[in-house]
Amino acid sequence: MLSYDFMQHAFFVSACISVLCPCIGIFLVLRRYSMIGDTLSHASLAGIAIGLLSGQNPVLGAFIFTSICGALIEFLRSWFKKYTDLILTIVLALAVGTAITIISSGKLHANADSFLFGSVLTVTETDMIMIMTLTLISVLIFIVLYDQLIYIAYDEDAARVAGVRVRLINYFFAILVAAAIAVSIKIVGVLVLSSMIALPVATAMQLGKGFKTTLIFSILFSIADIMLGLFISYYINVAPGGFTALVSVAVLMLVLICKKAGSLLRTAGKS
Amino acid sequence: MKSDYMIKAENMFFSYTGSAPYVLSQINFDIKTGEYVSVIGENGSGKSTLIKLILGFLRPVKGNVFSAASKTGYVPQKSDSFNSDFPITVLEAMDSYRRLLRIKDKDVIYKALEKTGMASHTGDMMRTLSGGQNQKVLIARALMGSPDLLILDEPSAGIDMKSQKEIYSFLKKANQNEGITIISVEHNLDAAISNSTLIYHLLRGEGHFCLPERYASEYLKADRQEGGSGC
Numbered sequence: 001m002l003s004y005d006f007m008q009h010a011f012f013v014s015a016c017i018s019v020l021c022p023c024i025g026i027f028l029v030l031r032r033y034s035m036i037g038d039t040l041s042h043a044s045l046a047g048i049a050i051g052l053l054s055g056q057n058p059v060l061g062a063f064i065f066t067s068i069c070g071a072l073i074e075f076l077r078s079w080f081k082k083y084t085d086l087i088l089t090i091v092l093a094l095a096v097g098t099a100i101t102i103i104s105s106g107k108l109h110a111n112a113d114s115f116l117f118g119s120v121l122t123v124t125e126t127d128m129i130m131i132m133t134l135t136l137i138s139v140l141i142f143i144v145l146y147d148q149l150i151y152i153a154y155d156e157d158a159a160r161v162a163g164v165r166v167r168l169i170n171y172f173f174a175i176l177v178a179a180a181i182a183v184s185i186k187i188v189g190v191l192v193l194s195s196m197i198a199l200p201v202a203t204a205m206q207l208g209k210g211f212k213t214t215l216i217f218s219i220l221f222s223i224a225d226i227m228l229g230l231f232i233s234y235y236i237n238v239a240p241g242g243f244t245a246l247v248s249v250a251v252l253m254l255v256l257i258c259k260k261a262g263s264l265l266r267t268a269g270k271s
Numbered sequence: 272m273k274s275d276y277m278i279k280a281e282n283m284f285f286s287y288t289g290s291a292p293y294v295l296s297q298i299n300f301d302i303k304t305g306e307y308v309s310v311i312g313e314n315g316s317g318k319s320t321l322i323k324l325i326l327g328f329l330r331p332v333k334g335n336v337f338s339a340a341s342k343t344g345y346v347p348q349k350s351d352s353f354n355s356d357f358p359i360t361v362l363e364a365m366d367s368y369r370r371l372l373r374i375k376d377k378d379v380i381y382k383a384l385e386k387t388g389m390a391s392h393t394g395d396m397m398r399t400l401s402g403g404q405n406q407k408v409l410i411a412r413a414l415m416g417s418p419d420l421l422i423l424d425e426p427s428a429g430i431d432m433k434s435q436k437e438i439y440s441f442l443k444k445a446n447q448n449e450g451i452t453i454i455s456v457e458h459n460l461d462a463a464i465s466n467s468t469l470i471y472h473l474l475r476g477e478g479h480f481c482l483p484e485r486y487a488s489e490y491l492k493a494d495r496q497e498g499g500s501g502c
Contacts, residue, residue, distance in 0.1 A: 030354065030357055030358075031354075146367075147367045147368075147370045147371050148371065150359070150363075150367050151367060151368065151371060153354060153357065154354050154357045154359060154364070155347060155354065157326075157328065157345065157347045158345060158347060158368065158412070159371070160326070160327075160328060161326060161343055161344075161345040162368060162371040162372055163371070164371060205358060208358070208396070209358065210358060210359055210360035210363050210396065211357075211358055211359045211360070211363050212363065214358045
């Protein structure tokens, strides 16, 4: 399987996804913003369509358009303070409207379908360079902003008192989310992309450990989900995105069952 | 030149809409360095809003509020901006905040936790701590970096009597021995009377200072339902 160039590309990109998505996902989940991941992954479809229409790299198109949508969500937050769901509906309408209009116009000289479900065949060397660059820059920004991001998610007021510029960091974070989506879109696909952002984190949170351990386990679960998804989807000849999502749910269920069994055993041991 | 006040409000008005009716009207006060001020008032009287204005989270619609504090520590109300389900240990919460404050010496964490009696809980998850323990960690966190002003929003809300006693005794010592100016929003009138050097009573958006002893005698006499200021 690894003798094929396209599979080598796919595994390389999957490694990038496995690291970047949980790093961003942990803050989305803990701030209860998982649906922002879903909205922005749909927004990336419009970016892909714009990229294909203008003859540019669709991954770059997805990154730029998703960054704009992420910044728009942050901007609209000051207008609709208590209505995050309404903001997501507005951005979703803008993004999906743009995507459908462009795709249905018949002016695209490429097939956008592979971006919906994910495909191992479509990752080019240019994509790999772009994905690697985006991942490296994003991980670097993540490391620099690590404490600020923790405190904005944990105790925003205390972060402000410590001098954290919450609004500015939130804009940076929107760009990081866009980067994670752009990196993942080719393999995972738009439709299940948010599951790769949220599910490994949800699984790691079941362990009930501190932040750093939860983050490390999120990355480990993400690696297991994506690599297993990619490996099996290759052999049963299905789109990797859908199957990776199924593996993520299965791993979460397995951890939940183990957790329940462990607590039952402990209770039985005590009595 | 060192100013003689820690916090000063000049003819300050505030509303969340930016116009009348105001949550806070014509607020004027000087809080001097070394005071322990308890801010009291009914629900919705603007206590937490006043704290947010002092902290700079909100801006007055009219007038000004000035702070002369070089470092401010803040202990939030648990239900406010606080994510109580966040998976973080006591040490992680303290260490991350230390880095935000750009303090190089890691020992400040243990010193601050020792002061509040929480040094043996560094490995515990914040969400598994009792209300009292949680509050002690938040106070320890606020003390890192040696603040000259400590602001607390209802420090004893939802906490057992023993922990309340320990927290107030600690705050009183920090004020008297270390000279830290304290401003605390209080719903606990007994604690406000016995610990503070001044009480700031907010009533229908307007504030008045009075001495705790005077407030105690007036408060005990006054029919609270008539809404007397007690000062």
